[in-house]
Amino acid sequence: MSQNWQILHCLLSVIFLKKATQITFTEFVNRYRINKACLLMAQDKSISECSYSCGFNNVTYFNRMFKKYTEKTPSEFMKNFAHNKVNVDLKVENEVKIKASF
Numbered sequence: 001m002s003q004n005w006q007i008l009h010c011l012l013s014v015i016f017l018k019k020a021t022q023i024t025f026t027e028f029v030n031r032y033r034i035n036k037a038c039l040l041m042a043q044d045k046s047i048s049e050c051s052y053s054c055g056f057n058n059v060t061y062f063n064r065m066f067k068k069y070t071e072k073t074p075s076e077f078m079k080n081f082a083h084n085k086v087n088v089d090l091k092v093e094n095e096v097k098i099k100a101s102f
Contacts, residue, residue: 029055034069037062042081047074 014025021028033054040050051062066074 030065031069034066037066037074038070038077041074041078047078050074 017023017025017028023031033056037050037054040053041047045053047063048059051059054062056062056065063074066072066077070077072080
């Protein structure tokens with residue numbers, strides 16, 4: 001019985017997240033990971049180190065997701081960050097963009 005409750009609780013949490021935020025659980029996790037990667041890159045970590053530290057098992061996929069959400073490649077982000085403060089608009093489809101400064 002408790003195992004069924006845990007599955008139901010997990011399912012309801014995912015459904016609530018989708019209704020409350022208009023994004024899927026996977027989208028939420030990817031945004032969180034990219035945000036964490038930006039913070040790590042600001043600490044002079046390598047792109048591959050950031051990728052693996054944030055839960056991406058493939059650097060190519062990480063690069064694709066990073067560009068999807070920041071509209072910059074990780075290399076561009078690091079180059080811009082090295083020269084000055086970087087403002088990143090996290091791209092959100094059908095929503096207002098989220099602004100983040102590093």
